[in-house]
Amino acid sequence: MRNPNKVFEAMESSLRCFHDENIDGILNGIHTYWPESFDQTFFEEVAGIPALFDQDYDTMSKAILLPTQEYLDRGGKRLRPLLVALILEAYGEDPKDHERLMGAIECMEDSSIMMDDYIDGSELRRDGPCAHKVHGYAGANIAACTGFAIAEYLFFNNKMNLEKELLLRLLNALSWETIQMGIGQIEELYWTESDINRVTVDQYLQETVSRCAFLTFRGPLRYAALIAGAPEEDIPVLEEIGVTMLVGYHLRGDNLDMSPDSAVWGKVSGEDITTGRRTLLINHLLQNADDADRTKLIAIIESRTASDAQKQEVFDMVVKYGGFQHSHELAQHYNELTKREIKKLHITDAYKQLLEQMSDFSTVTRKV
């Protein structure tokens, strides 16, 4: 597991203090929410059918629960449950009373990133081997998809005893978000797999938001706010924050992939080049490079190279055409938009400041 101090040293002090105050509850939420193994009770709870015969719970646990558990055990930023804690408290709830919610949000995230890993054919996640490297592609895929659905049992089994109308609102939102994720995923995979070089910045941003906004920020913000009984007019504002903060976060991630700031990145650098991913940096190059450089770039990304020398060539082109600067400025722009939205919320200045710090960390200062 990585040293958490290294991960969070880029956080401003009051946000870090909030993190330190809540991390035990978050860890407890994750630990108690995701079961180590299946038994009859848990099976019937998530499957909703009675078991007529003895089941092979050991194999079931190994196939479905273990891969997510391995990712959970390696740590991670745990930004999503932290955001849940922040919003709950901002609207007057004690995060300690909602540990399972924080656990559910992190479990959804960790089962879903397995999909990102096998899509990219990645080697490492959080300094450990990716799930498909350990469990095979089919094993990782089944565990990711089924695990993601299981992680939602807090909602579909109404373990929080919510009013039916609120519960239906949450379930509808979950379904809508999975549709968004689905279409975003199709676009990204198609662009990569078919080497599409005509992707506009607008299309890229739309794809990024539809694929990632829910799990990264929009979901945690919305769920925490609804459960804490936030004023209705704050919900769309928080959803917008979930979008703008995600864009900044994602742009920062693309930059880090090509140019990690430190050893804590925990993944192979330049992986986006190897997978042929049309990130903003690549799209910017495709649109701004001269013909010779553009031709060279297309040849490299279409070759799916893992060569450090070729990755360096792309890196040099990104620098030459101001790609990092462009991406950084765009991330800053979205950071500013996020802060503008934060001002509209009906919460105290102290929590607004924490949210602003969260946006700065996600968009500008994070190393992981």
Place this chain on the structure above:
Amino acid sequence: MLDILLEHFNDRVCVAADSDKIRERLKQERVRLMDPEYLQREVFGKPQWAWDFESLDEGFMAMVAPFMARECGTSHLYLQALAAFGSSRPEYENLIVLLEYSHYASLIEDYYNFNDTFVEPEKDPRRCARLTQLKFAGQYLTVYGRYLLIRNTLKADTETMTRLHRWIKNTYITWGIGGGVLNQWCAARFSGVSEDNYRQNAINGLCLHFLAPIVMAAIMAGKSEETVQQLKEALSWLSLSVKLRSERRWLTGKIDLDVGAHHENALLPPTLPATLFLQKGLALSEDTPPTLIGVHTAMTQQVKDAMTDADLESLEKMERQYFETFAKQMQKMGCAPELTQRLADGLEQEVSS
């Protein structure tokens, strides 16, 4: 390819009027699926930037089309169960899309999960990427139909909607567990698997075919949770009966392999003849490839070499017992005798076909 048998079975329970209805509804939805204006209004919402609809055409529709070649049996079961439960509101028929699309998605997901491409030592990255694209196109099919719930096109009450959401998750998880466990068992060459383990996992894996549509109809008809639980148990016995029939038909050469080609899932082998394999205490050798296809080939050969007429008779007897248990439970519940009869007819015709 167990799916093929299920489709044969489902064909027997199909009603012509329902077929017309299903085809028309699916045709309508296919048009909508490619209509940017409809999608933005009803499914995705207004974009903040811009969708790339071209990628939907090439990256989605072109890929899933072969798997969407015809209607499957699940929505027939759903419509008949709705009628049997006395609940035939026209808007409930919207769920046809959700059921059919989930079924197509399950074919694609199986195709991905049990494809040997990913276990080859030298993987072709382009082929892997293409399969992954197909897999996520399938995943989109799984979730797409949920817009029907979000927009409440069913005009159902809050309680019904939350139950429906829950059952959709239940089904997806149960089916996922079935595939995950089967994948692990193949990797272990079926070592240490008990008959009971196998039976229950077969029920789990078949949840999508029998339990999902009929339970969905029961929920739409406002049946109590207690009734629905009894129904699930009864249908589990039916699943098992069909499963055994599938094994027996495979061993006696009565499955038409050509059907697979129409679905472009010909790579997937028919159902594993695991019941006799386990009953007879057989074991796979160390050189059996630890994949579904490898295990299937070796297991079939071993069972065929070892089986007797008495074994097949015993399989048939067990299959009938399971079906009788199902029928008795349905009768005891006083629930939908027309549906029981229809399913019994379907199974009976399977025998003679």
